[in-house]
Amino acid sequence: MRPAAWTHHQVHQRVHAAMTAAMRADAHAIEGVLGQDDRLDPYSRRFAVDARRLVLACTAALTCVMAAHRPGDDPHGREICRGCGTPDCRTLHGVSDVLAAYAVRPAAVDRAEAWRRAELHFAAGSGPVPLVVEEFPDGFAVRRALDIGDDPSPLLVVDRETGALSRWPLVPFDVLVREYKRYREGR
Template sequence: MSGRDLREWTVLQVRSAMTAAMRTDPRAPDPRALDALAEKNAGSLDPYSLSFLRTARMLTLATSAALTTVLTAHRYGRDRHDRLICLACGTGRCPTVRAVSDVLAAYALQVHPVDRPEAWRRADDYYVRTAGHPVPLTVDSFDDGFIARPGTPPHDTLDNVIIIDRNTGALTLWPAYDTDTLATRYRTYKHGDP
């Protein structure tokens, strides 16, 4: 696997962990529910396990954000001789990306891309927050993600279509172009192609 491919794989692993944490309800688990679970299973959940369960979401988000910062610095680009190198290390195979990748592989993290129901849930949540009420949606799939269109667009913005990234779950606002145009423009936006 090339250094650039290894970095992409590593970024997907980190994004997968972040996406899994972001999918959870930030109000869950309710501390009272955990205490009741501990009482019911007396002795099976020690105080350390309970403490971890209470903080797991924020711990995962913070760790993923920290690793994303590292991987943003250690990205590949061309040097003055047009060789592909890590822009932080100046080497063809970045030792930092390799080390992070080895740790993630050792713990067998899996990439869990966003599926259509999750894309719909994220879009629905966005439109409920912005419109103040549920909005009928259509969700179209394309290679890099999903396009969510409101049945009745909000009046105060021209960019009223959401693209939900298939790998990260990130939402971005777009003009109401047709699916093929949006897919092409999003690919250019995501990959930085000219």
């Protein structure tokens, strides 16, 4: 049995992945391409055109379910699902199983997404920041293109699987790659 917080986190990651994929899709481009294609029957065409909106609606509904079935503690300090009052939430396990069966997983972060996340982090609302992005197997090392000399952790690593951000000191690239791998493995 997995703790309620772990199950909630897994469902959240999968729902967020589906929502992000739908939000990135261009509904007008899809409709434009499908409107010119006579190979699809009208029902399939309509479904494809509406798919983005349907996915967004379903993920929003699942977000409401997750808000009700979130982890908390019982009066004795044991972790439970707040919606069910039990340590093992059947609702979230069911949602998790369905999403896993249909291969809904968090999408790997690509270079463009790593750049976007790093720019938001470094800019902190002040506008665009020139960046240098270096890719490695577990993620992306990002630093400002213009040297900020007094920053003790000038490197930002964007995790390829989760998109999580972590700050690192300026070290040779091969050392960063090795140390980040150890960091991810919990060593």
